[in-house]
Amino acid sequence: MLTLAEPVRAEVVVKKSRFIACVQPAAGRAQAQEVVAAMRAEHPGATHVCWALLAGGQSAANDDGEPSGTAGRPMLEVLRRQRLDGVLATVVRYFGGIKLGAGGLVRAYTDAVAQALLHAQKVPLQRTVRLALQVPYELEGLVRREAAAHGAELQQAAHAAAVVLVFTAPQDVAQALRARLDEIGQGLLRWDPG
Incomplete structure (x- = not known):
């Protein structure tokens, strides 16, 4: 397509x-x-x-x-x-x-x-997937760089008790990106299921 x-x-x-x-x-x-x-x-x-x-x-x-x-x-x-x-x-x-x-x-x-x-x-046509997660402040830069390296685009960033980041990522790399972020986040990232 x-x-x-x-x-x-x-x-x-x-x-x-x-x-x-x-x-x-x-x-x-x-x-x-x-x-x-x-x-x-x-x-x-x-x-x-x-x-x-x-x-x-x-x-x-x-x-x-x-x-x-x-x-x-x-x-x-x-x-x-x-x-x-x-x-x-x-x-x-x-x-x-x-x-x-x-x-x-x-x-x-x-x-x-x-x-x-x-x-x-x-x-x-490149299908994209929405990825939303909460990130501790100290990991924000690392998460942003890793997402960009996988071709994800930052759609929204909100700073509260934690940083809420919303990305769109190419569908074919979304699963690998999520696994990589979980790895570098060492259990500190919270994914939005929606």
Whole structure:
């Protein structure tokens, strides 16, 4: 599976209608809906803002008033055919006054997303695991260095009676990282089960 490194836009004009496509990484439905709302705000005069999402088993397609099955689903199929995950495709349409028909709409939305994907940098999808633990102050630096050496990224640090650290680590190294931290922590680390 692949995902995208960063957002990419492309524009297609079909019989005077403008189709502005954006493909970008997205973690899930909540993030997708925020992006769609931002696109609506950015393009208040647009006739439609259609979208498709593939993210961690979540998929969604929205035609936003276009005839059923002519926008969102075809866009979703483009993402599936390219073996993408964690990706949102949005297409903003400005109606040009000429009706395209169902087939024309499917081709226009599909082409807009495909054009954006042509210029997108595709990267292997890396699944991550959340690791949260309490660490005595004297071990904080050592734990941070070891986590970084395993490719984990610090997401949160809170300092109270102990230091609470939250990391995201690549799924394929998470178990080894946890074992290594237990080893250097000598029984002083407390793992958050969540």
